Amino acid sequence: MSDMSFLRLDGLTLAYGKTPAVEGLNLDIHRGELIALLGPSGCGKTTTMRAIAGLMPVRAGQITLDGRDITRVAANRREVGLVFQSYALFPHLTVFENVAFGLRLKGMSGKALEDKVMAAIASVGLTPFAQRKTPDMSGGQQQRVALARSMVMEPKVLMLDEPLSNLDARLRLEMRTELQRVQKKTGLTMIFVTHDQIEALALADRIVVMRNGAIEQIGTPEDIYNRPESAFVADFVGFETIFALKDGAMVTKGEPVPVPDAPAGAAALAWRPRAVTFGEGRFEGTVLSSSFAGSAREYLLDTPLGPVKAEVDAALPAHDLGATVRFDLPVATAAALRRAE
Ligand SMILES: Nc1ncnc2c1ncn2[C@@H]1O[C@H](COP(=O)(O)OP(=O)(O)O)[C@@H](O)[C@H]1O
Ligand SMILES: [Mg+2]
Structure with a gap:
């Protein structure tokens, strides 16, 4: 096993009864990495995390953590933490007791317990709230309690299943920064599940895009955003105009459009709205x-090729609905995709 691989999933296959959920998934995560699992609802994100945490039996394959095969190790002996979407805090207990719970189960008490718990509470900025009961706290504060409760167990990997999805937009942004800060400070290896691409791009060292129980693409936020490999990933990160290539031409709703200068090996070309030339072209x-978005205006065009989405500077004169406009799809501003699906 390579040094680079701290958590390794090898041919991981998971199912609910006869229904397959994850098929032959391979993934290497480095120590200290912040990984985002990104993908539509039902693609297998939660199931994969539950398997890593030991809450879901493995049908086939192997899970290795820090050189140890944990595929069949009991959940409480894996040194893996999982923060659920619904924090699952104990409402009748204080913040201190919620965070202390797991350590008490392990037989810790007295000053040693208190020091550890207070340090975990401090690391999420909740020291003044240690004696509060959790139902009296905001969603963001409860999320921090859940984080502290997992971190105090000193897991080798901490996994968070859509931890921000219950928060309003402003709090999400705050917690996103907070999570990143805690992770950089502690050097903890984290896996973070989200279905929000903006969140994944902002937070992660690497993004794992999942689709139908398999990995579609792994890469840095820049890779995923700028160099999607498939139409599925491209669509997910905002390339709204995508045409497959066949025999050197784009397959459109109408006539094929020859693309003599298409990059070698490209199976499709994709444009973000901003990459479409608007107002002139072939x-x-x-x-x-047409929709106004502050500095830009977005147009959805009905064209003989199919629908095309273009974005232009909002300072330019607006076009009315039904107006005829010229546009172009330059190869130079397109992303070349390796897979047209
Ligand atoms: N308890 C369950 N019983 C049966 N099927 C399930 C169960 N939980 C999830 N599934 C199915 O497994 C697949 C993956 O689900 P899940 O891992 O929850 O996806 P995600 O977290 O990416 O939304 C889906 O097809 C889902 O319907
Ligand atoms: Mg889920």
């Missing part, structure tokens, strides 16, 4: 809808 379309 093609013509009709404005189906």
Whole structure:
């Protein structure tokens, strides 16, 4: 096993009864990495985490953590922490007692316990709230308690299943920064599940995009955002105009459009709205809808190629619905995809 691989999933296969959930998943996570698992609902994110935590039997494959095969190790002996979407705090206990719970189960008490618990509470900025009961706290504070409760057990890997999805937009942003700060400070290896691409791009060292129980692409936020490999990933990160290539031409709703300068090996070309040339070019379309987004205006065009989404500077004169406009899809501003699906 390579030094780089701290948590390794090898051919991980998981199922609920006869229903497969995850098929032959391979993943290497480095020590200290912050990994985002990104993908639509039902793609197997939670199931994968539950298997790593030991809460879901493994049908086939292996899970190795820090050189130890933990595939069949009991959940409480794995040194893996899992923070659920619904924090699952004890409402009748104080913050201190919620965080102390796991250590007490392990037989710790007295000053040693108190020091550890207070240090964990301090690391999430909740020292003044140690004696509060958790139902009296905000969603963001409860999330920090759940984080402290997992971190105090000193897991080798901490996993968070959509930890921010219950928070409002402002608090999400605050907690995102907080999570990143705690992770950098502690050097903890973390896996973070989200279905929000913005969150994954902002937080992660690497993003794992999942689809139908398998990994679709692994890469840095820059890789995933700028160099998606498939139409699935491209669509997920905002490439709204995508055409497959066949025999050197784009497959469109109408006539194929020859692309003599398409990059070798490309199976499809994809454009973000901003990468579409608007107002001039080889093609013509009709404005189906237009939306103002502050500095930019977005147009959805009905075209002989199919729908095309373009974004232009909002300072430019607006086009009415039904207006005919010229546009172009330059190869130079397209992402070349290796898979057209
Ligand atoms: N308790 C369960 N029983 C049966 N099937 C389940 C159960 N939980 C999840 N599944 C199925 O397993 C697949 C993966 O689900 P899940 O891991 O929860 O996805 P995600 O967390 O990415 O939304 C889905 O097809 C889902 O319907
Ligand atoms: Mg889930």
